[in-house]
Amino acid sequence: MNISSFEIIGSREKAIAIVEIPDELKKKQKEIAQEIIKKHKNVKTVLKKTSERIGIYRIKKYRIILGDKNTEVIHKESGCRFKLDPRKVYFSPREGTERLRIANQVKKNEKILVMFAGVGPFAIIISKKQPSSEIIAIEINPKAVKYMKENIKLNKTNNIIPIKGDVREKAKKYFSYFDRVIMPLPHDAKKFLNLAIKCLNKKGTIHLYTIEREDKIEQKAKKIISKIKNHKVKYKIKKVLPYSPRTNKYCIDIKLLM
Numbered sequence: 001m002n003i004s005s006f007e008i009i010g011s012r013e014k015a016i017a018i019v020e021i022p023d024e025l026k027k028k029q030k031e032i033a034q035e036i037i038k039k040h041k042n043v044k045t046v047l048k049k050t051s052e053r054i055g056i057y058r059i060k061k062y063r064i065i066l067g068d069k070n071t072e073v074i075h076k077e078s079g080c081r082f083k084l085d086p087r088k089v090y091f092s093p094r095e096g097t098e099r100l101r102i103a104n105q106v107k108k109n110e111k112i113l114v115m116f117a118g119v120g121p122f123a124i125i126i127s128k129k130q131p132s133s134e135i136i137a138i139e140i141n142p143k144a145v146k147y148m149k150e151n152i153k154l155n156k157t158n159n160i161i162p163i164k165g166d167v168r169e170k171a172k173k174y175f176s177y178f179d180r181v182i183m184p185l186p187h188d189a190k191k192f193l194n195l196a197i198k199c200l201n202k203k204g205t206i207h208l209y210t211i212e213r214e215d216k217i218e219q220k221a222k223k224i225i226s227k228i229k230n231h232k233v234k235y236k237i238k239k240v241l242p243y244s245p246r247t248n249k250y251c252i253d254i255k256l257l258m
C-alpha cells in the first residue's frame with residue numbers, strides 16, 4: 001500500500017484523517033484506514049476525499065471509510081482551538097503558518113476586516129496576538145458562522161464581531177473604516193478587490209489570496225494591482241503553499257500609500 005500523505009485535523013484527544021485513495025487502491029481502502037488508526041491513536045475517523053472544493057462554501061466531499069460518524073473535532077493551532085466539522089465547513093490545517101504570518105504584522109489598535117472568515121482562524125489568532133484590535137469577520141456559510149461564534153467563546157476573545165452573510169452586502173456599512181482587509185478566497189478574491197479598497201482607510205493594507213501558475217504570478221499580480229485606481233500602492237508576493245504542479249497559492253500583500 002502506498003498512501004504517502006494524508007491530512008490530520010483535530011487534537012491529541014480526537015482527530016480525523018483525510019486521505020486521497022487512487023482507484024487502484026480502492027479495494028484496500030479499509031486496510032489503509034486501519035493502518036492509519038493503528039499508527040495515530042488519536043484518529044477516530046478516516047475520511048476519503050471524493051471531490052475537490054466545491055460551491056460557494058468551498059467544502060470538499062468526503063466518505064467515511066472507517067470509524068466514528070461524528071466528525072466534529074477541536075483543532076489546535078498557534079495556541080488557539082477551533083471546533084469544526086470538515087464535512088460542513090472549510091478548514092485547512094496547512095495554512096497555519098500563513099495565518100501566523102499575517103497575525104504577526106498586526107499592530108496595536110488596528111481595525112481589521114476578515115472577509116470569508118470561515119470558522120474564525122484568522123480572526124481568532126489575530127485577536128489573541130493583538131487584543132487591542134477590533135475585528136469584523138464576515139462569513140456566508142451559516143454552519144461556519146455557528147462554529148466561529150463557538151470558537152470565539154472557546155478562545156475567550158472579546159474583540160471579534162462575527163457577521164453572517166455575503167460580504168458584498170455586509171461590508172457596505174464599514175466603508176473607509178479598516179486598517180487591514182484579509183481576503184482568503186483564492187479562486188475569487190480578485191472580484192472583491194474594489195470592495196476591499198472601499199472598506200479601507202487611506203493607508204490600509206490588503207492581503208489578497210490567489211492561485212496562479214508560478215510562471216504567471218508576477219504578471220497576474222501586476223494586472224490585479226493595475227485595477228487599483230486613485231491610489232499609490234506598493235505590493236509584494238508571498239508564496240503560501242503548493243496547489244498543483246507548477247501552480248501555487250499566493251498572498252499579495254498590498255499597501256495603499258495614499
Ligand SMILES: C[S@@+](CC[C@H](N)C(=O)[O-])C[C@H]1O[C@@H](n2cnc3c(N)ncnc32)[C@H](O)[C@@H]1O
Pocket residue numbers: 056057058090091092095115116117118119120121122138139140141144165166167168184185186
Ligand atoms: C477558502 S475559505 C476560507 C475560510 C477561512 N478564512 C479559513 O482560512 O479557514 C472561504 C470562505 O469564504 C466563504 N465565502 C464565500 N463567498 C463568500 C461571500 N460572498 N461572503 C462571505 N463569505 C463567503 C465560504 O463559505 C468559505 O467559508
